[in-house]
Amino acid sequence: MTKPPPGAPLPAAIADWFAGRGWRVRDHQAAMFAADRAGDHALLVASTGAGKTLAGFLPTLADAAEGPIEGLHTLYISPLKALAVDIQRNLKAPIDEIGLPLTVETRTGDTPSDRKARQRVRPPNILLTTPESLSLMLSHEDSFTLFAGLKRVVIDEVHAFATQKRGDLLALSLARLQRIAPEMRRAALSATVADADGYRAWIAPYGDIDSVALVLGEKGADPDIDILLPLGRVPWGGHSGRYAAPQVMELIADNRTTLVFCNTRSLAELIFQDLWKANDQGLPIGIHHGSLAVEARRKVEAAMARGELRALVATASLDLGVDWGDIDCVVQMGAPKGSSRLLQRIGRANHRLDEPSKAILVPGNRFEYLEAQAALDAVEADERDPDIFRPGGLDVLAQNIMAMACAAPFSEADLLEEVQAALPYSALTPAAFGRIVDFIRDGGYALKSYDRFKRLTQEGTDDDGSRRWRVSHPRFVTQHRMNAGIIVDAATLDVRFKNGRKLGTVEEYFAASLSPGDTFFFSGLSLEVERIKDTDLIVRATSRPARIPTYVGARMPLSTNLAARVREFLFDRSQWRRFPDDVQEWLSVQSDRSVLPEPGQLLVETFPREGRHYMVAYSFEGWNAHQSLGMLITKRMEKRGLKPLGFVSNDYALACYGLEPVTDPAALFSKDILRDEFTDWVQQSALLKRAFREVSVIGGLVERQHPGRRKTGKQVTFSTDLIYDVLRKYEPDHVLLEAAWADARARLTDVGRLGDLLDRAADTMLHVHLDRVSPLAVPVLVLIGRETVATGTADDALIAEAEALVAEAMGD
Structure with missing residues (x-):
């Protein structure tokens, strides 16, 4: 364990509380306390149940035991609203039992507006919040007073958002907090960190890794x-x-x-x-x-x-x-x-x-x-999934700049220096920063004639030539606070009973498929649709059979670590005895009928079946990458006259099928597909428009909320699609198009894993032509046709097709 310099012992009241519960102060808890007393930031990596939360709050409890605390002392940042509520409940015990004069409250999107207003005037000593709520608090002019005495920020489950856009927003907010309260210490907690030094750099101002103590928790019992x-x-x-x-x-x-x-x-x-x-x-x-x-x-x-x-x-x-x-x-x-x-x-x-x-x-x-x-x-083996840090999102930066402008006018040079203190934006150049400011100023060259995009006005310049900015009109401040946020969910309708009781939300595209009398399961109930009124879906309980709501969103991809281990299982027969008999039989018959790929190989099987020709590639790069590759390969098959009919994929394999046989799969997997077909496909498909829709909302170009009303999903889509078409035609280098392209490549298509697959395809591809379907192909081929079957229902034809596939693959 890396321990910071020893500090003062815990106050007697806290030490007595530990003893009274029959507990000892664990080494990592003492180390976190010592790091705080030494004035260091800290990262604690410890198993679940190791007392991480108490370790994070121990310096705060000690400060309260040593003397009265006034105002806001500690911020706790959580990725989940439920976690903030849970921490509030669990903090109550030590505070009450030790007798500490500490107040603790939560502030999330679920907090009533009157309580939020009161918290800015009379804040608790400990405030539990989320990155989005913190950013909104920093957008108020009184934030400089509210956070002036802040001593500590505790970031829980830091792995859950540090490498994502929510982490970009939080890193920018931490930079502003550090400017307001220079002596503030940061503490981050996690049980599942692979790259500890990467997180230390993310936590530290200006990436100064030496200012962050690494504390490793005691090993717990094996699960x-x-x-x-x-x-x-x-x-x-x-x-x-x-x-x-x-x-x-x-x-x-x-x-x-x-x-x-x-x-x-x-x-x-x-x-x-x-x-x-x-x-x-x-x-x-x-x-x-x-x-x-x-x-x-x-x-x-x-x-x-x-x-x-x-x-x-x-x-x-x-x-x-x-x-x-x-x-x-x-x-x-x-x-x-x-x-x-x-x-x-x-x-x-x-x-x-x-x-x-x-x-x-x-x-x-x-x-x-x-x-x-x-x-x-x-x-x-104590192996964690890799942590991938990347440059911060430009749309998130635009939202942050507007939030800071809402709090007070700013100097461009000063704010750039502040932003560069956040690791995701440490390499940001003045020119790139200026592009974002110009976008907020008037929307860009193609939109500058519209007043509704003119959110910033230049006040003048500083002595060093840096531009100074203020918000153009108070309505833009209101607009920002109503629409700020990083999580851009699909447009939703509220599910309500006739008496007004709200059960939750379903996505608008699913609600559009419903008519009065239709039924669906939600919140554990079978509900019948009575009518749709504005943004409400009015329902009543029923006992009739129902279907399940569906939700838009990328699937969780199979991690590269687990994919590598599965590939090892396929090839290493000594491992097969660990599997059930039918799984062993499946692998054994595959080995007899075809081959099982070596860990570094890309196995591609081709075979005919019922008038169609199939190509199945076992690439193990995850569903998202396979979906993208399926679109690209079928386009290339079309160009080559192979008459593709479609494709299906899972996390392990991609299957394409058509009317003509594939005799040269290597040509379909050549790397130039990312230069040619990929670029054309993304630009012409709905992917880029979808990505642009999200960055436009995050970047503040399009609002979801207006005073007294909320835009429907169709209205938001219409607005963003219209702007998208204008920018593509008149300003193709617009900063939000750049942000959308980055999102479409990295998140929607998983282009990184796609590129890795194509890089190795030429040298590692093993093409095996068979006279019939192989056992390894069955799990992906049974998916054909299932996309059209409603969730929760059974289709006799599909079941029969699956049985026929299995019999053909496994029979003598």
């Missing part, structure tokens, strides 16, 4: 993780693990409290219904995800805290840091897609360092069984 074996055979297709609902219900009955994690909101609703059908004992079960109304989420969180639920079905809305000590089992439905995510979710069980966390993985198909075993091995 107890099992893979659930189905009562029948491991499924060929699917990714949800729904087949195991009766077995999961047995686990729930056998344990005190079980947390059931799902990778998507749709799957959470589906699994809840499946479990309820298997819940013969009528055990109390809840559901929690980000689309539910805040009242519903708070209700279920409180019920869990009181120990009233036997199980809770949840998404990523609860996989970070929430501490409910009575949870004794975690179930992961489907593969976790990464070892870091799995560790984070496992840690919700027991939440005690010295006791093993119990978890059960429920793989959805045969490839996912290999992935589940790979995840277990990675956890045992």
Whole structure:
């Protein structure tokens, strides 16, 4: 463990509290206290249940024990609203039991406006908030007074947002806080960090890694993780693990409290219904995800805290840091897609360092069984998924500049220096910064004739020639505060009963598919649509069968670490004895009929079937990269007269099919596809428009909210698409088009992994032509046609097709 210089001992009141509970001050807690007393920033990397949160707040508690604290002393930054509420509840015990005169409050998007206004005038000593709410607070002119006495910022679960746009926003806000309160110390906490020095640089002002102490926590008990074996055979297709609902219900009955994690909101609703059908004992079960109304989420969180639920079905809305000590089992439905995510979710069980966390993985198909075993091995080897730091988003920077302008007029040179203190923007040049300021000034060359884009006005210049700016009109301040934020969800409608009670939200595109009398599952209920009124979807409860809402969004990609381990499993026969008999049989028949690729090979199989010709590439680069590659390859097939009919993909393979055979797959996978087809495809597809829509909202070019009304998704889309077309024609180098292109490449198409695949394709491709479908191809081919089948329904023709595929691949 890297320890900072020793500091003063803990105040007697706090030391006595530890002793009274029969606890010892752990080494990493003492080290975090010493770092603060030495005036250092700190990064704590420690297992779940190691007392990270208490370590982060220990200096604050000590300050309160040594003397009265006035005003805002400590900010706690959380990636989740639920986590902020949970921390408030858990801080109450030490504060009350030690008798410290500390006030603690939360401030998130769920906080009432009157409380937010009061907090700016009479703040608590400890404020628990999110990056978005902090940025909004900094946009007020009184922020300089509010944060002047700030001593400490605690950033929890720093891995959850540091490498993303929310992290860009937080890094910029930390730079402003450091300017207001130069002596402020930063402390970041995480259980799943792979690149500790990368995070130390992110935490430190100006990337000064030496100013950040690295504190490593004591090792806890090894987790107890099992893979659930189905009562029948491991499924060929699917990714949800729904087949195991009766077995999961047995686990729930056998344990005190079980947390059931799902990778998507749709799957959470589906699994809840499946479990309820298997819940013969009528055990109390809840559901929690980000689309539910805040009242519903708070209700279920409180019920869990009181120990009233036997199980809770949840998404990523609860996989970070929430501490409910009575949870004794975690179930992961489907593969976790990464070892870091799995560790984070496992840690919700027991939440005690010295006791093993119990978890059960429920793989959805045969490839996912290999992935589940790979995840277990990675956890045992203490292997984390890689942390990828990248330059900050230009749209986020635009939002931050406008927020700072709302607080006070600014000098361009001074604000640039402040922004460069944040690691994601440390390499930002004056010219690039000036482009962003010019965009905020008038929208850019193509839009400057419209007054609604003229948000900044130049006041003059400083002695050094730097431009000075102020907000052009107070309405732009209001506009910013109503629309600021980094999370750009799809447009939604509120789901309400006739009495006005809100259940949550569904996305507008899903609501558009509904008519009066249609039914869907939501918030654990079967609901019938009565009517759509403005932005409300009016419903009533029913017992009729229903479908599940679907949500837009990229899937969680299979991590590169787990992909490498799965590839090793395929090739290393000595590992096969660890798998169920039917999985071993699957691999063995594949080896006999075709080949199993070596870890570095790209296996491509081609074969005919029922008048079509198939090409399946086993590249293991994740669903997002495979979807992009599928679009590109089918376009190239079309140019070459191969008459493609379509493609399907999963995390492990891509299958393209058409009317003519592919005899030279290497030509389809050549690297120039990223120079030619990729650029044309992204620019002509909806991807770039979708990315532009998001950066326009984040960058403040298009508003989602107006005083007294909210734009519909169609209105936002119409506005952004119109501006997009104008800029593409008249100002193709516009800063937001540049930001959209970066997003489309990196996030929507996963071009990094796509490029890695194409880089190795020429040298590692092994082409095997077969006379029929191979066993390895079945899991991806069973997906053909399923995109058109409503979630939660069964299609007899598809089931029959899957059975025929299996018989053909595995039969003699």
